[in-house]
Amino acid sequence: MAEIINTMKRVAYYHGCALDGTGHGYNRSTRALAGALDLELEDVKNWNCCGAMETKNIDNEVQTYLSSRVLSIAANEMGHKKVMAPCNGCYHNLKKAEYDLGHKEKSREVVERISAKAGHEPYKAGQIEIIHAVDWIKESIGEEGIRERTKGKLKGLKVANYYGCMYTRPRHIFPGRDAGPGTESNFRPHFMDDILGAAGATNVDFPLKSACCGGAHTLCDSDTSTKLCINILQTAEAAGADVIATECPTCHAGLEMHQIRAEKVFGIKTNVKMIYFTQLLGIAMGLSHRKVGLQENVSDASSVLKAKGI
Amino acid sequence: MATPWEDIERAIEAPGQSPERLLALGEQILENWLEAKGFTPTEAKRESFRLLALHHQGAKDEPSFNACRETCRELAWHYNLLKDGGPEAGNAATRAMMVMVAKHLMLFVRGKMEVAELGEFCCSSRPIRALDKDELQTQARG
Known part of the structure; x- marks a missing residue:
């Protein structure tokens, strides 16, 4: 044993x-x-x-x-x-x-x-x-711990936190959620907002944070997936976001790929960048862009971050 | 009689739509879903919104439809923001957000109906189809 x-x-x-x-x-x-x-x-x-x-x-x-x-x-x-x-x-x-x-x-x-x-x-x-991963950071370090370690490093960066659908659905497999103060919510998830907010970021009010991106049908019905992704990207931009923070590789890849496809197929261009929340938090902790793998993303957020002095 | 998707899409994107109209368009989207499934759309309300009652009706025995539950709730939330006379009332940015939310609901439901023959649109809810109906309904109520 x-x-x-x-x-x-x-x-x-x-x-x-x-x-x-x-x-x-x-x-x-x-x-x-x-x-x-x-x-x-x-x-x-x-x-x-x-x-x-x-x-x-x-x-x-x-x-x-x-x-x-x-x-x-x-x-x-x-x-x-x-x-x-x-x-x-x-x-x-x-x-x-x-x-x-x-x-x-x-x-x-x-x-x-x-x-x-x-x-x-x-x-x-x-x-x-x-x-x-959001539970792990939130519960092991906590917002105060993040605040102390990052000293507001993400100040000036506007973030739309996108949780995706599988983080909250179906409700019955997440019995600890919506159980009072401090717990995560299936209706309006906020752990990623809490973490990045503690690192100094401004979380924009983003109404599609757990909306469907059409990920399951990205190959058999790409147009539906692209349209859903475009709407998520445009909504994030309309909410004033510089970047969309993600916590799921499928959501992240979907938004990245359909951002490109939207421009090619529908002629719709969006500029908002996708970045994993762990990359943002790592940068806030003083890690280099390379160390957190920013170069491995299709959507390159480095110029946005540099423009903000991050 | 189902409202054509093109008409709904055009109406959502028309400039200057009122919160009442956007909410009504949300209801039409869900009515299309229900009628396609052979149901008579309910006139009942949940939490003061027919939209939420229609969603609840549409998700019965179709748990993957819950993938648009929060989108419906966001639509109702934005309606309240624009109508309650608070600081957001009449706010153009809030109205623009409500348009985007209504559009997402339309894209999801329309997409779900168009790909119905291909299999499940929402993979995450598939396993609970294996549950018995009583348990399913208990969960839907929960």
Whole structure:
């Protein structure tokens, strides 16, 4: 039995597949941020896909098993009581697996059967707490801690915080939300606003912070996705934002790609830049643009930041 | 009788639309969804808004429709901002935001209907389709 690790300062890190690919800047900045904040990330060993969308749409229980295997490794083999997933898709799927295993006998049966076949201990609901990167920062460092460390470095930067849909839906898999002061809200999420606000940024009033970007249909119905993304980008600009802060590699890539496609296909140009919240916070902590992987984003926010003296 | 999407889009983008008109267009968008599903759109209200009642009706047995729940609530919120006589009343920027929110609702619902044959539009809500109907309704109420 592994030593039990139950602290926000040292968490199991499940970065998932997107952060190895298009979202590499998110991975790089999350790791750099951990170093700068004296937090420890321990990669989930021998991890697998969370089941994402494709598996889930074909077989719900297989997706639950895939996510449960990640949870089992983090809890049973690594001894962690907290696993952090920065990708909204991974975070959502791990939470969904946790919910299913706590409420559905069929899910438990399938997970036990496949786990036995695969030769590992089955994950049981409640063994580990699943957190997002925003929870990790907010709860381990807190707004006051961020304020002290960043000294208002993001002052003058107007940010539209875009949380995307999988961070808040469906409500029943996020039982700790909307539970009074200090908790995150499914209706109007605010943790990213709190973090970046504490680092000196001005959060604009952005009414589409959890609206659909059409991500699931980006390949089979690109025009719908592009139109939804254009509207998000234009709304952020109308709200006065210099940048859109993101916390999901799929949302981020979608906004970046459809910004380009919107100009090519529909002749609609928008100038707002996308940047991961971990990149912004890392820069606020004094890390270089390169250290947080700004060069790995398609949308290059460096000129906007430089113009603001950031 | 469903309102053509082109008419709704044109009306949303027409200059100087009132908050009442934008709210009514939001209702028409949801009526289109409900009629396409074979329902009679409700005349009831939730939290003083028919829009929210229509959304609630549209999401029954269709949890992925909740992906536009907050968009509907933002539309109602902007209506209140513009109508309650507070500092935002008559504010052009707030009105412009309400237009964008109404447009997003139109794009989402229209897109969802156009791609209905391709599968689920909103992947995140798919698994709860596996739940039984009673549980689903309990969650929808929650």
